[in-house]
Amino acid sequence: MNFFNSLRKLRGGKMENIIFVEPNNIEKRSFEIIQEEMGEIQIEKEIEPIVKRVIHTSADFDYLDNMCFSKNAVKKAKDALKNGATIVTDTNMAYSGINKKAAAKYGVNIQCFMADEDVAKEAAMRGETRAAVSMERAAMIKGPLIFAVGNAPTALIKLYEMIKSGMINPEVIIGVPVGFVNVVEAKELIMSLNNVEYIVARGRKGGSNIAASICNALLYNI
């Protein structure tokens, strides 16, 4: 295949690990390598495809330890997706990363309010972040909600406040913001709630790509 010519040229040199794999099988082979490197580590069947897809997205095995799931999170997320829940993201990157065809199969709608001009205006006026204000916008959506937060801890804090005050009752919160300022604490805040299912990457790590990959893993394994 044409596709491998350039890699083949370098074979026998320093490039001994080249894998000759058809485009369609790259993902399958990636998951096999992840499994090989996990060795003896066992993951619960239900959460395994999610953790593996996050590692696939990040090449970071820290997520083997980081990922926290509340007891019914995966089941509840899948049920909600099957029933055409709305996924709300806190970035356009996470929005972009969610597989639209997989979502459409179940009538799942994906929303992100971050780029709305009036969200920016209101946030500036109230001294809030755009992410926090966009969570308030999302609270007005009818039907079951899944939040996928990959960037802004302030979005998680806003969700916590709205849940505490009874304003919203989301199916699941995917809480994987990344960063250094109040990220760790905002995730712990979500996990301190008793009445909300969550999928959280404990600690500083996460990201819009991680949020999207968790949504995709759920959609692919319904």
Next chain:
Amino acid sequence: MNFFNSLRKLRGGKMENIIFVEPNNIEKRSFEIIQEEMGEIQIEKEIEPIVKRVIHTSADFDYLDNMCFSKNAVKKAKDALKNGATIVTDTNMAYSGINKKAAAKYGVNIQCFMADEDVAKEAAMRGETRAAVSMERAAMIKGPLIFAVGNAPTALIKLYEMIKSGMINPEVIIGVPVGFVNVVEAKELIMSLNNVEYIVARGRKGGSNIAASICNALLYNI
């Protein structure tokens, strides 16, 4: 501020590290924390804002070691951006992550062909990846080109082939795909070229978010 009420409630408990920071200052404080944790480590002035922004995006200090810059990569990238270069990404996520206002300031155009139906068709017909075919599409764009590859090693391999055959002569290649199959090798391939400037995250790590954050770091520090 309203914004901190929920976090404040938890203060004095397990949450001693909460940082009370205005929304506008979160990024600034994040970069200060990154600097604090880097301690004595010194980075070259020109590449420092790029490496730090990648760490800011990933919360992963591995990038302190991973990031490789060819000698004139940063200068050439900034010059190209100032002159309204086109940035070509290999995912819609990377496309989404690049700051459009910052790009517009310099007349920088951002393109991604991954979602084009005819790219998918041609890729399937030829047994190539969509990423590889979309790089061929990009080769037809007039004017200076910067490639920002955060996902597909096959995109980097295609770029290598097109450069070797004299089809393209990009200003800079940002080569930060993530993953397990030929990712490491494809990056080395790009770094083996003598006549192309590159910014590469050596090893398996990278991602669309990393590609976007490198583009943004360049745009913010022109």
